[in-house]
Amino acid sequence: MRELSDCEKSLAARQGRKTVQLSNLITSLPPYHFADAKKKIADRIAAGVDVISLSMGDPDLPAPQAVIERLCAEMQKTENHRYPEYRGMYALHEAIAQWFEQRFQVRLQPERDILPLLGSKEGLAYAGASVLNAGDIALVPDPYYPVYITAGTTVGAQPYLLPLDAEHGYLPDLDRIPADVLAKARVLWLNYPNNPTAACADRAFFERAVAFAHQHNLVIIHDMAYAEVYFGAFRPMSILQIPGASEVAVELHSLSKTYNMAGFRVGMLVGNPALVDAVGRLKSNIDSGMFRPVQYAAIEALNLPASWIRERNALYQKRRDMLVKGCNAIGMPTEAPNAGLYVWAHVPQGFTSRDFATWLFDKTGVFVTPGTNFGAAGEGYVRISMTAPDERIATALQRMQEVFHL
Ligand SMILES: Cc1ncc(COP(=O)(O)O)c(C=O)c1O
Structure with a gap:
């Protein structure tokens, strides 16, 4: 029989009842990053922080x-x-x-x-x-x-x-x-x-x-x-x-x-x-x-006309340009992408991806995704999403400039 993991044992102890034995499949699955991220954001908001999430690619614009x-x-x-x-x-x-x-x-x-x-x-x-x-x-x-x-x-x-x-x-x-x-x-x-x-x-x-x-x-x-x-x-x-x-x-x-x-x-x-x-x-x-x-x-x-997509993409393009300009100005080099919802920017010198994302969240309430959440080859980068209103992106960039003393 499979040994219970520490996590399962402590859960059982806390609940004072018999533990369901989970499959190897489940115990081998890592927690899904964005589920964890949502929890972190919710905790920080509950603590009174004005969080700006540029993390998930979750469109803020309305459906047609x-x-x-x-x-x-x-x-x-x-x-x-x-x-x-x-x-x-x-x-x-x-x-x-x-x-x-x-x-x-x-x-x-x-x-x-x-x-x-x-x-x-x-x-x-x-x-x-x-x-x-x-x-x-x-x-x-x-x-x-x-x-x-x-x-x-x-x-x-x-x-x-x-x-x-x-x-x-x-x-x-x-x-x-x-x-x-x-x-x-x-x-x-x-x-x-x-x-x-x-x-x-x-x-x-x-x-x-x-x-x-x-x-x-x-x-x-x-x-x-x-x-x-x-x-x-x-x-x-x-x-x-x-x-x-x-x-x-x-x-x-x-x-x-x-x-x-x-x-x-x-x-x-x-x-x-x-x-x-x-x-x-x-x-x-x-x-x-x-x-x-x-x-x-x-x-x-x-069945919507192609103009719907063009007009919506023009809104994202404005955000892309703000983010690309802002990141380059604060020492996070990046190029303007041709497509997609993200800016893939280098982290400032001296940081790992994870340390930078954590530091930035602590200092500014701006939440970005460490590149390493997508695999080891993402080290040295963070992913910044365009799915926040223009004024929130502007505020996020302003806060970032302030912590870099620009
Ligand atoms: C690369 C990629 N594929 C697939 C999906 C899943 O999209 P959905 O299940 O909403 O169609 C996402 C969502 O972020 C994604 O980034």
């Missing part, structure tokens, strides 16, 4: 009015209160296919190539679990969105980290993966526009990745949660625009950042039909689909 109205109208219809379709309404599949074709000029078959999700996060976990077995290797770029690791470790697979650095445009060097690792690798995770570095990949990289996946029998899971937050003339591309990609790749999209709908929980998995079907099978054994009014609201969002 048409989306809110459609949700309310569909809520009134009692037939929508019943169990929804396991794999989503056909109308939602169709709206996603149309949106995808307009945005990326790729025609998807609505039922075969598309699966609506309760946010893209669950899709990442299920896509990993649908391909990986115990003993397999998942190729994970570092820094990474934490789910890429847990998607593998929960099924007994191991991550092999591919360090990303500024010098190589935060693209993994596929040629440096050892042959014995490649022999066991089943999945290559990619994420562009990238969280946390905000880097974007070009066509040449995606072509190389697709060819590499064909050559080494890998599945690419491309996380494109930030597809629709871009600046100027730049447009991030889909991996499915590369010929042959749908034979080896799936891609995840999300309405969370795209339409400021993070709380609605709408995402989608598109691409390789066998993997789309597998995730649908796994999901229908676990959840019972997306509330129909939310599906109608999602259709409404996907």
Whole structure:
């Protein structure tokens, strides 16, 4: 029998009752960073601190009015209160296919190539679990969105980290993966526009990745949660625009950042039909689909004109420019990203990422995320989110200037 951990024993002692024995899976899972972060922020606010959180990528701007109205109208219809379709309404599949074709000029078959999700996060976990077995290797770029690791470790697979650095445009060097690792690798995770570095990949990289996946029998899971937050003339591309990609790749999209709908929980998995079907099978054994009014609201969002995205992105661009200018002025060098919700800035000299984030929070109430929360390769950086009102960003930068005596 497994020994109880210290934490389990002390909990049992405090509660004076028998402890439930948790699985190895649960005891091996780290606490989710942003759940911890939310608690820290709440504690500090309760202590009277005026906290400015530039931590999570949780859009502060409202969801489109048409989306809110459609949700309310569909809520009134009692037939929508019943169990929804396991794999989503056909109308939602169709709206996603149309949106995808307009945005990326790729025609998807609505039922075969598309699966609506309760946010893209669950899709990442299920896509990993649908391909990986115990003993397999998942190729994970570092820094990474934490789910890429847990998607593998929960099924007994191991991550092999591919360090990303500024010098190589935060693209993994596929040629440096050892042959014995490649022999066991089943999945290559990619994420562009990238969280946390905000880097974007070009066509040449995606072509190389697709060819590499064909050559080494890998599945690419491309996380494109930030597809629709871009600046100027730049447009991030889909991996499915590369010929042959749908034979080896799936891609995840999300309405969370795209339409400021993070709380609605709408995402989608598109691409390789066998993997789309597998995730649908796994999901229908676990959840019972997306509330129909939310599906109608999602259709409404996907039918909005492109001008809605352009106007919203102009608001983010202003914030990006404030943050980039402010960080550079206080000795935290950074470049203006082309896409995404984050500024990836060097920490001032003499600090580690974690020490700086803690010091800054203590001194100013400004909460940013240490780069190392996304893996060891994030050392030396912090991630600063644009999801706070302009005036709060201005105040945060002013407080930062003050502690640096500028
Ligand atoms: C890279 C990346 N992928 C996926 C997600 C999950 O988004 P959602 O589940 O809201 O669609 C996030 C959220 O922050 C993210 O940063």
